[in-house]
Amino acid sequence: xxxxxxxxxxxxxxxxxxxxxxxxxxxxxxxxxxxxxxxxxxxxxxxxxxxxxxxxxxxxxxxxxxxxxxxxxxxxxxxxxxxxxxxxxxxxxxxxxxxxxxxxxxxxxxxxxxxxxxxxxxxxxxxxxxxxxxxxxxxxxxxxxxxxxxxxxxxxxxxxxxxxxxxxxxxxxxxxxxxxxxxxxxxxxxxxxxxxxxxxxxxxxxxxxxxxxxxxxxxxxxxxxxxxxxxxxxxxxxxxxxxxxxxxxxxxxxxxxxxxxxxxxxxx
Numbered sequence: 001x002x003x004x005x006x007x008x009x010x011x012x013x014x015x016x017x018x019x020x021x022x023x024x025x026x027x028x029x030x031x032x033x034x035x036x037x038x039x040x041x042x043x044x045x046x047x048x049x050x051x052x053x054x055x056x057x058x059x060x061x062x063x064x065x066x067x068x069x070x071x072x073x074x075x076x077x078x079x080x081x082x083x084x085x086x087x088x089x090x091x092x093x094x095x096x097x098x099x100x101x102x103x104x105x106x107x108x109x110x111x112x113x114x115x116x117x118x119x120x121x122x123x124x125x126x127x128x129x130x131x132x133x134x135x136x137x138x139x140x141x142x143x144x145x146x147x148x149x150x151x152x153x154x155x156x157x158x159x160x161x162x163x164x165x166x167x168x169x170x171x172x173x174x175x176x177x178x179x180x181x182x183x184x185x186x187x188x189x190x191x192x193x194x195x196x197x198x199x200x201x202x203x204x205x206x207x208x209x210x211x212x213x214x215x216x217x218x219x220x221x222x223x224x225x226x227x228x229x230x231x232x233x234x235x236x237x238x239x240x241x242x243x244x245x246x247x248x249x250x251x252x253x254x255x256x257x258x259x260x261x262x263x264x265x266x267x268x
Contacts, residue, residue: 002056006196009055016046024112036116037094044089051083056199057189059087063206066180067091071146074179075206076168076223078231079150080158080187081194087186087204088148096140098133098149098167119147121167133167134174141175151223154251155192158185158235161246164224169216178209181223183230185238203234 020043027035051057068075075092077084089095098119113120119136140147149171152162172179185202207226213219228246236243 002199003196005054005056005199009050009057009197010195012050012054013047016043016050021109021112024115028111028115033115033117036112040089040116041093044086047086048090051190051197055189055197057197058201059186060201060203061087061091062203063208066206066208068146068180068209071144072141072175072177073146074168074171074175074177075146075148075182076151076179076227077148077182078184078227079152079155080184081155081190081192083186083190084182084184084204085148088182092146092148094145096137096145096147098137098147117143119149130167130170133171137171137175141177147171151227156246156249156251157192158187159244159246160249161224161228162249162251164220166216166220168223169213169219172210172212172219173214173216176212178211179223180209181207181227181230183207183227183234185231185234188235188238200238202238205230205234 020039024036024039027039048059051059071094075088077088079085085097088097096117096119098121099113117136117139119133119140121133121136137147149168151164151168153165154162156162168179171177183205186204187202189198189200189202207230210219210222210226232243232245235241
C-alpha cells in the first residue's frame with residue numbers, strides 16, 4: 001500500500017511541477033512578476049494538498065504566531081529536503097529564497113528564479129558573496145518581502161548538521177530585522193533527493209524571533225542551538241526515539257582561519 005501511495009504522489013507531483021514550470025516559462029515573455037508569483041504560491045499549496053491526499057504525509061504547522069505577517073522579514077530554516085522549501089512557499093506569499101547559484105543555470109528553473117527575483121548565493125561564502133547577498137537581499141527588503149535563508153547552505157539528512165554561515169547575522173544586523181528560526185522533521189517523510197516518499201506525520205515549527213545583535217558569535221550560537229534543539233525534539237516526537245542532537249558532518253571547504261568583516265548591506 002505504501003508503494004502505491006508513493007507512486008500516486010510522484011505522478012501527481014511531477015505532473016503538477018512540470019505543468020507549472022511550462023506555464024511559468026510561457027509567462028516569461030511578460031515583463032511582470034505577479035503571474036509567476038501566483039503560480040508559485042498555488043503550485044506549492046497544491047503540492048502540500050497532494051502530500052496529504054495521495055502520499056499520506058500529514059504536516060503539522062506549529063508556531064504560526066511567530067511567522068511574520070508581512071515583510072520585510074527574515075526566516076532561517078533547517079534544510080532537510082525539497083519539501084521544506086515547498087512548505088515555506090505555501091505558507092508565505094511572495095517569499096524570497098536565498099538559493100544556490102547553480103540552480104539559476106538550470107533549464108526552465110533558472111529563468112523562473114531570475115524573474116521571481118530570488119536571491120543568488122555561492123554557498124562557499126567569502127567577502128564577494130556577502131556583497132552579492134547584500135545586493136539581492138536589499139532589493140527584496142525594499143520590496144517588503146520575507147527572505148528565507150538556509151544557514152547551513154546544504155540539504156542535510158536527519159541527524160546531521162553543517163556549519164552555520166554568518167550571512168544571516170549580517171542580514172539581521174544591517175537590515176535591523178529579527179530572525180525567525182524554523183525547525184523541521186519533514187525529512188523523515190521526504191528525504192533529500194529521494195524518489196520514494198513515506199506516509200506518516202511530521203512538523204514544521206516557527207520559533208520565537210531572535211532580535212538583531214551586535215555580538216555575532218552569541219547570535220549565531222543562539223540561532224544554531226534553537227534550530228537544532230527544536231529539530232531534534234520534533235524528530236524524537238515523530239519517531240518515538242530519545243532526543244538526540246545532530247552531529248556535525250562537513251559538506252563544504254573549511255572556513256578560513258580569519259573571517260573578514262562584511263560591509264554594511266547597501267546596494268551599489
